[in-house]
Amino acid sequence: MTDLHILRDTLVDRATKSDTPRDVLKAPEFKALYAEIPKLDPKERGVYGKQINELKIALEQAIEAREHELDDATVISLDVTAPWDINSKPLQFLPTDQGSLHPLTRELERVIDIFTRMGFDAHESRQIDNDLNMFGALNFPEGHPARDGYDTFRTEEGFIPPAHTSTMQNRVLRAGKATLEAGGQIASISYGRVFRNEDVDATHEHTFYQCEGVFVSDSATLAQMMGTLRAFFEEYYGQKLKIKTQPGYFPFVEPGLEFQIEKPAALGGKPGDWLEMLGCGMIHPNVLSAADIDPTVYRGFAWGGGIERLVMLKYGIEDLRHFEAGKLAFLRKFA
């Protein structure tokens, strides 16, 4: 039997110098090793097999390194300052009619535009946050059952990919406190990507988009909340709409409601068809206090809803998974 160490060094060396390093795997000396196996005492085969394997791994590494080296040597530097390559022609743009915005960002732009015109400023929500913003400042005590509904991911450090855009609420309230106390209002929306630990299928995604709004003044009312939301949806769908609510339970609002609109004609709605659009409510005094806003002086309302649903209803999109799949067959339908 050949000394495996010597053989390894020989083969590795050969691979390191070869222009076709992968051929070393076909070397007769190497193949012969395998032929030895059946001749061995079955007790010894295990140890021997392991040694051959180690040799093979070492060889593979050497081959890959050499292949990389060979590849690397063939790289030709470019004149990166030139407008086009040597001996080629001025370049054309891709056909402009193929270009598209993602339907989610396009719809978000529209939502943001309407709220901006209504007097709300807009900020993108964070994609990594802490327990305080995600739960603590929103009146979810540690271990509270309501936390279960959010199926949050966690990082090793205990950071949370936020499960709702309300993760921005404490920051928005803190940022607006001065304006509020100077006699103004807080009117702000937060939009962006949120995450839930959910298996993906046609109607579930672990990654999706929400838009959340907050309004605080010294005279905010639930009636104003319903009026504001109705005004938004009437603008969004370009028609008068009936609205109704359902009691809902979210620890950061009191009262809490689910907000529905009568299905708009644009979506093929008939009287009596209702669509659940979002959750909303009067901001819980504990949430205002958590932002150092005196709940005995100021009141506010907040709401939050998904963007995918708006887009799916609008286009009749059948499967949530399209949105993050990056398939041109889907994307170019929005060109």
Place this chain on the structure above:
Amino acid sequence: MIISVNWLKQFTPIDTPIDELTELIGARLVEIEDVTDLSKKYKGVVVAKVIECEELKGSDHLNVTKIDDGGVVEDVERDENGFVQVVCGAPNVRAGLSVAWLPPKSTVPESFGDKEPFVLSARKLRGTTSNGMLASAKELDLFEDHTGILEIDKDAKPGTSFAELYELDDYLIDIENKSLTHRPDAFGIIGFAREVAAIQGKQFTTPAWLMDTTPTFIDKVGDVVTPAVTIDTPELSAKYTAIVMSDADTGVQSPLDIQTYLSRVGVRPINAIVDVTNYLMMLTGQPLHAFDYDKLIALNEGKADIHVRSGRTDETLKLLDGRTIELSENDIVIANGDVPVALAGAMGGAATEIDETTKNIIIESATFNLYNLRNTQMRHGIFSEAITRFTKGQPAALCEAVLAAAVRLIAGSTGAVRSSDIAAAVSNVQSNDPITLTVEQLNETLGSKFSTADIVDTLQNVEFMIPESDDASSITAVAPFWRSDIHIPEDIIEEVGRLNGFDTIEPTLPLRDFTAISPDSFDQMRSTIRHTLARAGANEVLTYSFVHGDVLTKSGLSPDNSYKITNSISPDLQYYRQSLTPSLLGLVHSNIKSGFDTFALFELNKVHTKTAELTSDGVPVELDRVGLVVAGKKSNGATYYEARKILDYLASSLGLSLEYKPFTKDASMVLMTPFEYRRSARVIDVKSGIALGVIGEYKKSVAKHFKLSARSAGFELLGEGLALAVKQVTPAYVPATKYPSSERDVCYKVATSVTYAAIVTALHEAKQAHETVAIDIQPVDIYQAPDTDTKNITIRIAIAPMDKTLTNEEVTAIVDRLSKAVVAATQATVI
């Protein structure tokens, strides 16, 4: 949770049609998922009396019966007495029995709603006609029962509708539990009925027995030592009560009334004792548990010494469902002495299970820490009716009233007697404090116009206590003990708004001033970028924020620099991404395979790295990026230039002008790692000097991993850098000249090592000397003959005089001066 409307009606009158009722419940109490009309299922089922019953000749088990249905069923064959012949195979069929008859043409309830429901007819069995069938509990879709046909246990005239007799002419409302998470009281029929009364504007009165927090138990017979009860850790249980009953007969079944009510809401009837505990749970929301007393004391030298304590990690417990579980310190355990006998609030232990030999029982009525039970529920996967209620936080004040009712009902249906005194341990019983608010405060919060009387009535309908007061402008209310969710004035405001219907409040709009609100400047820039790239024919994508560790390593990035998700759904989503490029590269191969031969994909999104600092509030800094990859099957020279063309267009739409600086060596910065440094450039904003990112082709190893086509290149830009650069943009307008302009093409032959930029820079520097002419420099051609070490770069120089018309000689002089500068800088030959 399923709510029976007929069961509600036992506690509050409901005359509203079902559609209006469900609409009202939806708007003022809880979301309804489904409503079932149970009467359809039992349509045609008739109570009949067996008059005659004889064995069918030639059969070992069939009987021929004559039944009296009071003559109510039409179109059925009758004998001279008006009786109907039905063949029945049940062992318990006999003359004199009152039964549920399914006449011909009726549907067997068990098959109701099936694709092919079983519709009965008159058919011959061994030559004898059977008109329909006598039904078992299973065929009536009530519960599993193998003893035979259902024996009706009430006096009812033959011909009575079976559904009416057992109140099965009912509607079942399936409600969404989640929105009642904070309402333990609504998890019992009585609590739900209270809400239903109030949302119809009616006063509700809780049955007196349930209001009695110190109830009188039925007389004690016998003298069993009262069990010792101890709550070892006060946080685990606010109250624990237990009592012993003797001479219990587990063979006794509950009255059909109770069985049919339990089964319609999804609880399987078992025996009278277990049924009573379940019935009271459904009614009050307070779960009960019955142990076999003798088995229990056998575990502790004949004594009942009950402890409520934490589980220990070295303990195991065999549960009623046969599983043996390992306990943890978060589980609450009921132990006799030191022996665990039940997983509190979740499931009883197998060792103390009630069976046919049980004579004496011990009934537990208690409340447990909902946070611990939640933990237990998840860890052991127990989702029983009991734990569903316990995890809402049942009030301790209910324990004794429900225990007293259980003792009374079990005694009534099984003949068992109470044989011990009540054993009770109390660690903490909370009472509700008065809450005061003004009518103005309520109306200002809701935007409503409720009067003091409206508010008082509403609250009294759900049994809030409102002390008499002379001050009509404010209201003080004390919530009843079952409302552990009422703490602050806002809770009262919600209650009043909800019970009266938020939809009755007229929507208004807040007032605002005329100050204009502008979109965030960063958002505006992003919008411009998106629209520009789409106009350049690129397609915007959104890809996941999380990637596989391999995607990082194969892109030359270290997973150690990524925040790692500890509970990720799959390895594909384990790490926060550090840059957008790998995600985009992951889309190239599949799209080419799908037949797209030329495309550019771009994304604007955030990335996160551990090396980036934390913000002032201690969370990772988020980095905005713009990433693009252009790819295709066939290429026209290096793809780098395709990406560059798109980037130049993007830059000009933002008012930026870019410089592309070559790399001299490979760099390890996150943005750079996938790029081949010899075919990539640093992107610099000329005016501000800000580094904006990287553009280039990818390393061969990266291309191999992502199966990229040879025609692949892209860029990744720093959103923050772009925003800073864009901020410095000032409008640059130069009026067009009135004088004729001239163009000259000049070809410079230079060494291949001379860059295009070297020529252009020389030209730009030289043109500074010509203040009165606008000089524009554009590339025309870049040519290299085979096997040479020089290249020819042809430049079009456009000269536009601002103040006069130039002669041909003057133009030539300018061009010559410019060319001289090029020659000086690059040793070019003008050809």
